[in-house]
Amino acid sequence: MRNGGETTATGRCPSRASGRRRGSWRRSAAGRSIASCRVRSVAASRRSARSPKIVVSTSRRCRGSWRGRTGGCSSRRSACSPARPSCARTATRSRRSCARWPRTGCRSRGRWCGRRDRPGCWIATWASHPYCDTNRRRATAPDRLRAVRVAVFDLGSTSFQLLVGDVEPDGGLTPVARDRVVLNLGADVAATGRVPPGALDRASQVVRRFRDLADRAAVDEVIPVATAAFREAVNRPELASTIEAAIGTPLRILSGDLEARATVAGIRASVAFDADPWIAIDLGGGSLELALVEGGRVGWTETFPLGAAWITTTLVRTDPMSRGDRRAIKAEVKDLLAPARERSGAPEGTLCIAAGGTAGALARLLAAERWPSPPASLNQFELRLDALDELSRELADLDQSERLALPGIDERRAELLPAGAVVLATALGVFGADGAVHSEWGLREGVILEEIDVPAPASPGDVRAASVARLARRWGPEGEHQGTVRTHALELFDETEELHGLGAHERELLAHAARLHDIGVRISPDKSHRHGAYLVEHGGLRGFSPQEVAMMASMIRFHRGAGRPKPSYGPFAGLDQEERAACQVLTGILRIAHGLGRADESDVVEIGAKVRRGELRILVSGSANPEGAVAEAEERAGVLERAIGRRIRFEIVPEGTLVTRPA
Structure with a gap:
């Protein structure tokens, strides 16, 4: 049974029992009305084919059945079955173990119901019961189980967006599908206070299409959330009932506090930084949410009617924007945010991280000014305040047709960007920041991560390492070659530190590149370096x-072949001179490490280096056939020779004569 409907204490879903495609509950055991449930046989068969098995890591059996709303296990049954019939389609029983169903109850702050069971269990509960106003299935996965596929419907003030993502066993999130439709409901709400019937019909059609896409993607769970336009509309009950009927799942209208907290969760999983405290900025179409995070905890949140669509509708009177309109927007932002900064207690110059569609559209415009071919991802792109101020003035001086001609413009947000740029730049100025870091993840990703209670990363390195590990698992070939190359690369980096002068940051990038250097092999062994770089x-x-x-x-693109990194390669062309020089050194080290690691792993045991008579001598010791590995490495030494300005010679020394630093 999908995310619609409650279950009784012992009953079965009538649509499942009778074999009909559609069915509805009439009354629960407590006499309360129960929502209808929709069963789609095609989607169900697809989902059951990929659904993970639910097992318990302990050998202790859970004997019992569901006891209604209070939960718990009885001792009369010899084996467990899925406690609620709604979960039977997504939970495959094990004869030797069972899924123990937790007590359910509404959590604080309006979050979803339910809780984790004992460690090692993957709970897949349906938290809808007579005393709970939510309806959803909950899943937390141990390492040995496959991913859970979740769809989030983000019904925003400017656009409706769909995110389908796989929640990995380690708590990571991998987006697999996205869709977006611009409806600008926030402009209607700002102008009239309600969503008109025509716009509501379009919204209903969009969410039906999203639901169909989610079903075809065989998702395990659907989470629809709505933000400012739904909060502020006077016809909110009509909106909610129409959307719920189209989706078949209760709609969750987020408060400003919950929206800010979900955005914080998304940012934490996307951006790596050491700053504390920091401010999360979510600039949407209908509202601006701010959150102050200190010591790993959200200490303050507040929402303001400063969304790009809201400001455009209420304060912008001409196109192009007049100077008077620009002054009015700045005054409105300062009047609202200056007292808020005092309430938050945020220090001057606190790091700001900006999420949301408006911040992303502005980041693309600034990236198009910097790079002829902007990167595929602008996560952690820095929006400097001076550049943002200049961009806001440029956008304000252009009309709609002129803005559409700008490189990197998001056509669907072109009308809202002049006001959005002024709001964001002024907000940064109020908090004394000299810019903001852009996060590609925000509300939608945060909703999923909060749903499964993923803990915040312990350090910035954890975010990067986990992301690299997921990409390596998905595409990397099996075997120990990647680990061998990584070890050789780090040993050579450490042994030549006095020559290249690079630090811990570059060493970390080299380690990640060494782990990923062969991920293109699954696409094409002959051109693995090209495909690996693309991935x-x-x-x-x-x-x-x-x-x-x-x-x-x-590094990955040029770790093979006769060439070295050059400006004709787009990503390398986007680096500054210092970054290019470091990249040349790291690429040269990876090339040699790859050569030494192409032979059997026992052929090279230790690597050392020393400078003698103006040349770099790389000492190699091995127990089997180090000569073959050295021959491979000698062919690839030219890039590092040019990067450090030294000739490189290889020497084979007896095993055990080198003392190397730990990798």
């Missing part, structure tokens, strides 16, 4: 800036 560019790595992704892609 790194477009793989959605989290925690890396566009420049860092470009450096890793360049």
Whole structure:
């Protein structure tokens, strides 16, 4: 049974029992009305084919059945079955173990119901019961189980967006499908206070299409959320009932506080940084949400009617925007945010991280000014306040047709960007920030991550390492070659540190590139370096800036072949001179490590280096056939020779004579 309907204590879904495609509950055991449930046989068969098995990591059996709303296990049954019939389609029983159903109850702050069971269990509960106003299935996965596919419907003030993502066993999130339709409901609400019937009909059609896409993607769970336009509309009950009927799942209208907290969760999983405290900025079409995070906890949130669509409708009177309109927007932002900053207690110059569609559209415009061919991902792209101010003035001086001609413009947001740029730049100025870091993940991703209670990353390195590990698992070939190359690369980096002068940051990038250097093999062994670089560019790595992704892609692209990184390669062309020089050194090291690692792993045991008579001597010791590995490495040494300005010679020394630093 999909995300619609409640279950009784012991009953079965009538649509399942009778074999009909559609059925509805009439009354629960407690006499309360129960929502209708929709069963789609095609989607069900697809989902059951890929649905993970639910098992318990402990050998202790859970004997019992569901006891109604209070939960718990009885001792009369010899084996468990899925406690609620709604879960029978997504839970495959094990004869040796069972899924123990937790007690359910509404959580604080309006979040979803239910809780985790004992460690090791994957709970798949249906949290709709007579005393709960939510309806959903909950899943948390141990490492040995496959991913859960979740769809989020983000019904925003400017656009409706669909995100389908796989929640990995380690708690990571991998987006697999996205869709977006611009409806601008926020403009209607700002102008009239309600969503008109025509716009509501279009909204209903869009969510039906999203539901169909989600069904075809065989999702395990659908989570529809709505934001400012639904909060502020006077006909909100009509909106909610229409959308719920179209989706078949209760709609969750987020408060400003919940919207800000979900955005914080998305940012934490997408951006790697050490700053504390920091401010999350979610600039949407209908509202602006702010959250102050200090010590890993959200200490303050507040929402303001400063969304791009709202401001455009209420304060912008001409196109192009007049100077008077621009002054009015700035005054409105300052009047609302200056007291809020005092309430938040945020220090001057606190790091700001901006999420949301408006911030993303502005980041693309600024990236198009910097790079002839902007990167595929602008996660962690820095929006400097001076550049943002200049862009806001430029947008204000252009009319709609002129804005549409700008490189990098988002045509669907062109009308709202002049006001959005002024709001964001003024907000940063109020908080004393000299810019903001853009996060590609925000509300939608945060809703999923909060749903499964993924803990915040312990350190910035954890975000990057987990993202690289997921990409390596998906595309990397099996075997120990990647680990061998990584070890050789880090040993050589450490042994030549006095020559290249690079630090821990570059060492970390080299380690990640070494782990991913062969991921293109599954596409084409002959051109694995080209395909591997493409996968790194477009793989959605989290925690890396566009420049860092470009450096890793360049290393992987040129770790094979006769060439070296050159400006004709787009990602390398986007680097500055210092980054290019570092990339040349790292690529040269990876090329040699790849050569040394192409032979059997026992052929090379240790690597050392020393400078003698103006040349770099790389010392190699091995127990089997180090000569073959050295021959491979000598052919690839030219890039590093040019990068450090030293001739490189290889020497084979007896095993055990080298003392190397730990990798």
